[in-house]
Amino acid sequence: MFNGGVIEEGAGGPGLGECLAGAVRTVWAKHDRATDGWLPLWRHMADSAAVAGLLWDRWLPRNVQALVAGPLPGGMEDARRLAVWCAAGHDVGKATPAFACQVDALADRMRAVGLDMPGPKQVGDDRRMAPHGLAGQLLIQEWLVERFGWPERATVQFAVVAGGHHGVPPGHGQILDLDHHPELLRTPGPSEPVWRRVQTELLDACADVYGVRDRLPHWQRVRLPQPVQVVLTALVVVADWIASNPDLFPYFPEEHPRGDAARVAAAWRGLRLPGPWSPAVPAGTAGEVFATRFDLPPGARVRPVQEEAVRLARSMLAPGLMVIEAPMGEGKTEAALAVAEIFAARSGAGGVFVALPTMATGSAMFPRLLDWLDRLPPDGLDDTTPEGRERSVLLAHSKAALNEPYADLLRAGRHTIAAVDQFGDEDQLRPSDDVRSAPAELVAHQWLRGRKKGLLASFAVGTIDQLLMAGLKSRHLALRHLAFAGKVVVIDEAHAYDAWMNTYLDRVLAWLGAYRVPVVVLSATLPAARRRELAQAYAGGTRDDAEGYAVLAEAGGYPLLTAVAPGTDPEIAVPAASGRRTEVRLERLDDDLDVLADRLEAELAGGGCALVVRNTVDRVLEAAEHLRARFGEKAVTVAHARFLDLDRAGKDARLLELFGPPGEDGTPPQRPQRRHIVVASQVAEQSLDVDFDLLVSDLCPVDLLLQRMGRLHRHRRSDRPARLRAARCLVTGVDWTATPAPLPVSGSRRVYGEYLLLRSLAVLEPHFADTPDAGVVVRLPEDISPLVQRAYGSEPQGPAAWAEAVAEARRAHEAHRARQRHGADVFRLDRVRRAGRPLVGWIDAGVGDADDTRAGRAQVRDGQESLEVLVVRRRADGTLTTVPWLGQGLGGLELPTDAVPSPRAARAVAASGLRLPYHFSYPRVLNRAIEELEEWCVPAWQAKECHWLAGELILALDDGPGGDCQTRLAGFQLRYNPHDGLRVIRDGTERQGDG
Incomplete structure (x- = not known):
């Protein structure tokens, strides 16, 4: 039970160490090769149980506690006892020859008391069949059957917590393999009964000290839901990791003058693990x-x-x-x-x-x-x-x-x-008084x-x-x-x-x-x-x-x-609308850059700010170059996803500064005094609270087009030019004259698929006007849901002449979605199984240690890895610096190749990350790019103290013409400048890019 930050191992009874004597005290759990220090197994089991109790009392949220308590007859008291007992027994599999033989000196101590075992070379690769988690699971199952008469099937749902405490619950094949090699659990011959006695003593002591012996007969009828098995496993993992930290639980002689409780209390104070949030339901309206x-x-x-x-x-x-x-x-x-x-x-x-x-x-x-x-x-x-x-x-x-x-x-x-x-003064571990x-x-x-x-x-x-x-x-x-x-x-x-x-x-x-x-x-x-x-x-x-x-x-x-x-x-x-309302007039615009420039010149003749959204980065850059030739460099801003991290953050901040909402004190944004055009990719669709007078957008699915329209007349302003006081969206990126149906440009078809584009165009048809005074306006928010539901519904939409083209596009769309679902299913977790079904094989055939890696992110997104690099500048003499244009004094910092860069320079490089576009996602190109980038690996930057750069891929850009930096990678020419971001060119022709 918990008492003022100290775990009491029983209700005033003896601790785990006091219940054990003889051979069992020689079994080891931890060994430090540097100091030759070691930790007895019983000590680590007691530490883990103590930590689990503290985690339960001081860290685990109430809803998780209630989840565990739900299927247990004794409710919350049973749940806490079960969690602590699982933590206590999780490493019992270390009391086996397969584990204990690894350190000769410690194995010899065990041999001296009758726990005979072969050496690691004699065991050989067979040891791999008996990882100590799986060994512990089988020992616990056997113990429950022999000591308490449990049916074997009922044991697995509890014992699998020990089996999975190293991250992967065992599979059925692993269990079967170990069943065929009992010598890995107990050495055959005279020492076998000694091994059995030691294993039983450990499990008996855990049952007695942690108060579950009387509960086990009641639990054998319990069917633990899989979610309960999962959170118990995870809680044991956390307890094990904490108890395995030698800074918190140092190796020491078994006797301790102030007792086990002081050891645990000191560790908990040193950890300072914040407790869970525990709010009350807020009162008031x-x-x-x-x-x-x-x-x-x-x-x-x-x-x-x-x-x-x-x-x-x-x-x-x-x-x-x-x-x-x-x-x-x-x-x-x-x-x-x-x-x-x-x-x-x-x-x-x-x-x-x-x-x-x-x-x-x-x-x-x-x-x-x-x-x-x-x-x-x-x-x-x-x-x-x-x-x-x-x-x-x-x-x-x-x-x-x-x-x-x-x-x-x-x-x-x-x-x-x-x-x-x-042994120190507890007051020394208390926090200082200068807390917030x-x-x-x-x-x-x-x-x-x-x-x-x-x-x-x-x-x-x-x-x-x-x-x-x-x-x-x-x-x-x-x-x-x-x-x-x-x-x-x-x-x-x-x-x-x-x-x-x-x-x-x-x-x-x-x-x-x-x-x-x-x-x-x-x-x-x-x-x-x-x-x-x-x-x-x-x-x-x-x-x-x-x-x-x-x-x-x-x-x-x-x-x-x-x-x-x-x-x-x-x-x-269905709550009432807030009263905020915008009416947007839709017009078609031919997909021609001269037409675009002419129209913007007419619309912005009296000033104002326009947002032009393109569906690919290459269309962004193409349009921006053309518009700068007409309106001047300073009148056109580019925004897309192919910028260095710091450059993109600066772009977003600048857009909010110019086109965002008023400040907290009501100060209006510093909008350009004359006309200004922002040419952006899909980065302008979401999470940027910006306001423009006019929108020009490539055709995209209607829900995304409505998101883009949300950037029109977003804030109440009285200074809009007279011509732009009515919100208008000009839709382009379409060959309007194509038959039998309008044809979106190829880049848009590649990004969104033709079917969704045609469905969206069909539901928008009644809203298009040939002149600003004709057509039916799109009313925001009233028309948002009807337009989305019609576009994504199953009812036919659009003119009859489009039917064949739409049907063909639909077949391709459904085939693509089926391929996506099938691809995602390969490594997708199974559905929640019935209560009592153990987690054995839960993540078999998985992706391994994916987590927040390129491979992990690619698996849950689109099945293709995206390549991320850190960008530096390479001078003509081969020396390296941070890219020169970075603000805050971070540009042009020296980057030595024979030593670790300064922390400031290393952080500047880390902030110069760039995610390469889809061209580098194809396996052949991806592998070639990685090989070329690894050739430029700087060994000095792989040092542990260079955590910003170690393990990262570095892309070195050379100074090029017109202020661009450039290099070649995997058959592509890369050009970068802080105004336009990255261009990707192959064989003299630019390729369609991503958003």
Whole structure:
């Protein structure tokens, strides 16, 4: 039980070490080759159990505790005992010849007391058949059968926790192989009974000390759901990792003058692991909640969709899935955070994860999350301890350390978990008095860093990949599941994902539903069929009645809120519109650069700002070059995804500075005094709160075109030029004269597919006008949902003459989606199985150690790896510098090749990351590019202390004509400048690029 930060191993009874004597005390668990120190197995088992108890009491969210307690007859008390017992027994497989033979001196000590074993060379490769996790699983199963009469099938669901504690539950074939080699578990001959006695003594002692002996007869009838097995495995992994840290649990002689409790208490104080969030349901009206949680502009009022979201979150039978569909700029993010607070209070979730489409949108969201966290009230944690004051936070993507708010937290939270003085004064380990007086200290906790542990932080913002990888068969998947099981999950821009990604998302939602994880999904343009799929995926583990969800595909109204609670019919709410309204006139524009320039010259004759959105980067660059020749260099800005990280961040900041909303003090943006044109790719579609007077857009799927229209007349302004006071969108990128149907340009067809483009064009037909005064305007937000539902529905759309072309495009579209779903299925996690089905083989045939790697991200996105490089400048003499144009004094810094660069220079290089376009995703080109880049590897930069650059691919650019930097890679010529970004050229011709 927990008592003031100390684990008591029993109800006043002896500890594990006191219950064991003789040969069992020679069995070893840890060995340090540098010092020749070692740790007895019983000691590590006791440490792990103690840590598991502390994690249960001080770190694990209430909803995860309740999940484990659900199937157990003794409820929460049984659940805690089970978790501690699983942690205690997880390494019992080390009490086998296959493990113990590895260190000669320690093996000899065991041989001396009758635990005979062959040497490692005699065992040979057979040792691989008996990893200690699997060995422990089989020993626990055998013990439950022999000592307590359990049916063998009932044992696996409990013992598999030990089997999977190194990241991968065993497969059926592995179990069968080890069954055929019992000598790996016990050496045959006179020592076999000694081995058996030692193994039984360890398991008997764990049962007695951790209070499960009397409970085991009751548990044999329990059918543990797979989600319970997963979180127990993950909890044991965390406990094992902590107990294996020699700084926290140093090797020492068995006797300890102050006892085991002091050892554990000192380690816990040294770890300072922040506890879970524990909010109360916020009181007051929605307006009062929003006023205290968010930095609202003066005079701002809560919007109807926000008010309804709060009401629904409070009134649902139980927290579940909420889908919020509302126009751009309606405050969906704030609504989601308000709902997350209510859901967390009602469910016991201990944190929030916000998933966004890209690293850029994730980085933009992170400061907003921090601001919200700073405004939350105290939540009842014990603020006399460090972990009581702190909330752990994470920015979960590969460029997180370059985000300034997160980097500040990393620097503030940087402390070494030093060796703990177990005999020292406890006061020396207490935090200093100069702590922040905010409701909670936000920390990027040192121990919770890295790919494996990071998501265990209470609050996290990351790319959607991080969530989708919860559906990817990969090593240590249980840790990722535990991370999400204890949080409210917010999924933004749900319309932005293709069939491949949705295949993973649906499976992840099924598991989240099984964990009873509250989920909030946000979208401005969600097709009704997709709404139904999301709801059914989430409820699939608890409800088989698909007919109850038919209403979701038929629901009308916009904005629209959908709520799905376990065991209940879906609930739909249609809040009133906020009153914000824009009418947009649509016009066709021929796909000719002279036509584009002429039209912009006419429209901007009296000044104003236009946004031109193209569907490929090469079309962006082609249009920008032509428009600069007409309007001048300073009148045209380029924005797309092929910029260095720092350059792109600067582009986004500059766009917000020029075209964004008023500042917090009401100061208007510094809009250009004369006409200005921004030519952008799809980066302008989402998460940039910018406002333009005129939009020119390539044809794209209607939901994305509506997103682009959301950048038209977004903010109330009185200074728009007279000609541009009516919002207009000119649609181009189409051969309007083609027969039998208009033909989108090839780049658009490649990116989106012809079928979705033709369907979108068909539903927009009534809205096109040949002159600004004709046609039917597109009304935002009223027309958003009807247009999206018609475009993505099954009813025929468009003129009869288009029917054959549309039918052919549909066949190609459906074949492509089928290929995507099939490809995603290869490594996708299986659905949640029936209760009692053990996790054996859970992630067989998986991708291995994928996590946040190129291969992992590619698997959950589109099946192709994208290549990312760090860009440096190479002078004519071969010396290297950072690229010269970087601001803040980071440009032109020397980069020695015979030593580690300065921390400032190394960070500048890390911030000069560039994701190469699709040309380099094809296997042959990708492999060739990697080979060429690895030839330029700088050995000195691979040193451990050069963490910014070690293991990264470096692309060196030479000075070129006209201020460009250039190089050749895998048969392509690359040209880069900070104004236009990257151009990719092959054989003298530029190729279509990605957005």
